[in-house]
Amino acid sequence: MSVFTLTKEHLDVLEEKKLKSNLKLIEKIIRNDDFYSMDQKDMQYFLRVADVLYRYGKAIISDKEYDDKEIWYKENHPESHLYDVVQSDLRESGKTVKLPKKMLSTDKAYSKKEIEKWLDRILNTALNLNIDRDEIIIRVTPKLDGYAAYDDGSTLYTRGDGVNGQDITRAFKRGLKVTKSGKRGLGAGEIVINKKYFDKNLSEYFENSRNIQAAIIAEKNVDDKVKKAINDGACVFYPFSLIDNWTGHYKELLNDFDNIIEKIWNAVDYDVDGVILEAVDSQIKDNLGSTRKFHRWQIAFKRNDEAAEVEVVSVTPQTSRTGRVTPVAELVPTRISGATISRATVHHYKMVKSTGVGPGALLQVVRSGLVIPKIEKVIKPVEPQIPEYCPSCQSHLIWESDHLVCPNKSDCPAQTENTLVHFFKTLGNNDGFGPKNIEKLANLGVKHIHQVYDLKSHQFAMYGFGEKTSKNLYDQLQASQNIEIEDWRFLSAFGVSRLGGGNCEKLLQHYSLDNLFGASVEDIEKLDGFAKVSAEAIVEGLANIREEFFKVYNLGFNLSITPKLSEQQDSSSPIAGAIIVFTGTMLQGKRGDMEKHAKSLGAKVAKSVTGKTTYLVAGTKVGENKINGAKENGVKVLSEQEYLDLIAQ
Known part of the structure; x- marks a missing residue:
């Protein structure tokens, strides 16, 4: 087992960012790679710590390792907005300002095969736009490993969270120049330092060049050695528009991939951690657009060492x-x-x-x-x-896509605590039973959902809760049974493999909760959207939770029943087939009721805006960034009244 301990430099950064809450967890992951067995909250904490330390030049894991964990996390927790969690604060202190133009991150690939998949998306888009494949040109540039910034000619901004950054124009006032004698105002770029200069003059004083980049924009006095590096022209702002590049036909890129990548990787005498590939055609760029985090028409190619x-x-x-x-x-x-x-x-x-x-x-x-x-x-x-x-x-383990899964959500010791947390979180009508209280109960022998609901007020006190807390917990359990919730949400709360909210709702459009447990693999496989593998996992998962499910179901929860397909209205409504997101506070009804009504009119209701969203219905108290972000994605924004007028047509 390798030994790893966070250094004083690591601790200083985490102290500044108030992230020192679980240092033993960080060291344990670095030593043993226990990331994949952690709960969601610990995964988020680790990813945030790793991201912050990377930004401060104190990386504890490589880009590839971080990307692998981030991708795995997002695949297994799609409901979690990881981008918000990891980048929940700007890395620099001080007042933030809106960037003149968004500075998105770049998606990453680590093999030629992944690049070929990306190129397939470019080619398919070109086909849809009637663009001849012979006209598809790709630009390849070095991926500078510097300090990202944006220069609009009068102000230099940090990248921040990609939307809001900080004014660091002081760097230019300190003598920072644009590379290649370029002019100000060339947009996005990186603050970098010449590698040879760093190795010769600064390496014995600074751990790595990232420390220099951060020092250049520091609010306080700049180190004399850094000042000299600026004056000597070793530190520069390098706009992406001026960077060395290879530009050519995509077939030429594929045929000579290794040589082109190698040439561009070594094209500049600055730290480089990959190359950027991007489509040149403006129509393709506009059509592909971007996710919340990446441009789809652009990708970074990286590689591993050692x-x-x-x-x-x-x-x-x-x-x-x-x-x-x-x-x-x-x-x-x-x-x-x-x-x-x-x-x-x-x-x-x-x-x-x-x-x-x-x-x-x-x-x-x-x-x-x-x-x-x-x-x-x-x-x-x-x-x-x-x-x-x-x-x-x-x-008995079951296959779920690439994974082996234990379907025993109720009695598997490794899962019982998570099952309880998932149940109350999914119900969403009970604030008292969060992870900490669940952990306390589980450690004292409460392993099942029905056991929690069997507890009386005085029994909570026996488990170490205060008198007032015990009464509140008991009252909240009663309330969670009385507050109306959707039957699909209730079913989803049991955490059966392949039974998220969407699939639960689809099934309950055909079956009631009572008779769903009698459905066979063949029955479910016949339904739209369910393949054989999913059907097998669902049937086995339902069999495993059957006993516990009915113990809880028979307590008498106030469930609203999903309309059967035969009862739902046809597709003649103005919003049939539309994907709608409701946000903000509604004045003429509860948001949940509006979502249910929209579904009954044939619309699909989503929780977050994507490029596929048809309408964002905005009530009051909605941030301007959310509205602008939707518009930038081509989503039509409706006020509450405009939406009501639409469905009244």
């Missing part, structure tokens, strides 16, 4: 709190990048099965600096060992 061949001793299954069984490869202890590596997480059992990871397999493991070990490829595969039963409760 690898070793390592033999696998065994593969250990570990059940997470979400029920997914994560394979952990126990390795022959091997020294990489100054640390001894003895284990690495394999993403999922589909990877174990398809690549042959097992005892005796030979792996190529990558580790750059203080990075969690990552399996790059399997050099010598073996016959894998796939577990049939959950290591926590011995239940």
Whole structure:
């Protein structure tokens, strides 16, 4: 096991950003890669810490490792707005101002295959726009590893959260110049320092060039050595529009990919952590647009360094709190990048099965600096060992996409606490039963939902809660049974695999809660939107929760019934087929009631705005950024009254 301890520099940054709440967790993840078995809140905390330390030049994991974890998190917690959590505050202190133009992050790829997939999207878009493939030109530029900023000619802004940054024009007043004798006002770019200059004059005083970049824009006095670097022209603002580039036909790029990437990677004497590829055609750019975080017409290509061949001793299954069984490869202890590596997480059992990871397999493991070990490829595969039963409760495991999952949500020790948290969070009508109180009850033997509802006020006191808190908890349990909630939400709260809110609502358009448990795989597979694999997972999951479900259901919750398809109105309404997001406070009715009514008129109701959203219905107390963001995505914004007028047509 490798040893890792946060340094004083790390701690100083986390102290400034008020992120020192769980340092043992951070060190544990770096040592053992336990990220994938953590609960959602701890994952968010780790990603935020890793992001902040990276911004301050104190990275604890590599870009690739961060991206892998971020992607895994978003795939497994799609309801969580990770971008808001991670970038919930601007990294710099002081007053923020709106950027003249959004500065989005860049999506990333780590293989030519991923680049080819991105190019396929570009080609498909061109086809839809009747643009000849022979006209598709790609521009490739170095991805500078500097301090992102935007220069509008009068003000220099930090990137901030991509929408709001800070005024750091003081950097130009200190003598900072635009590279290549360029003029001010060339838009987005990076503050960078010449690598040779840094190595020769500053490396013994500063840990890395990122520390210099941050020092250039500091509000307080600038270090004399940094001032000299600015005066010597070693520190510059490098606008992306002036950067060295390769521009050519996409086929030429694919045919000579390695040489082009290598040439551009080394085109400038500044720190580079990849190359940027982007479509040139303005029609393609406009059509592809952007996600909330990335431009779809642009991608960054990166690569890993420092690898070793390592033999696998065994593969250990570990059940997470979400029920997914994560394979952990126990390795022959091997020294990489100054640390001894003895284990690495394999993403999922589909990877174990398809690549042959097992005892005796030979792996190529990558580790750059203080990075969690990552399996790059399997050099010598073996016959894998796939577990049939959950290591926590011995239940039969099921396949869910690439993952092995324990469907026993009620009695699996590894899952019971998470099941309780998920239930009350999904109901959304009970503030008292958050993770901390659930953890306290679970540690004292309360493992099931029905057991929580069986508790009386005096029993909460026996579990260590105060008299007033005990009464409040009991009262909230009664209220959660009496407040009306949708039957699909109630079903979704039990956390069955493949049964999120959307699928629950689809099923309950055909079945009542009482008879759904009698549906067969064949019955569900016949329904629109349910493949065989999903149907099998749902039927097995329902069988596992059946006993617990009816114990809770029979307590008498106030459920509103999902209309059956035969009862729903036809598609003649003005909003039939539209995707609608309601936001803000409504004056003429509850937002939940408006959402239900919209569904009955044939609309689909979403919780967040995307490029596919048809209408954003805005009540009062809605931020201007949200409205502007919707408009930029081409979404029509309606006031509450405009919406009511629309559906009255």
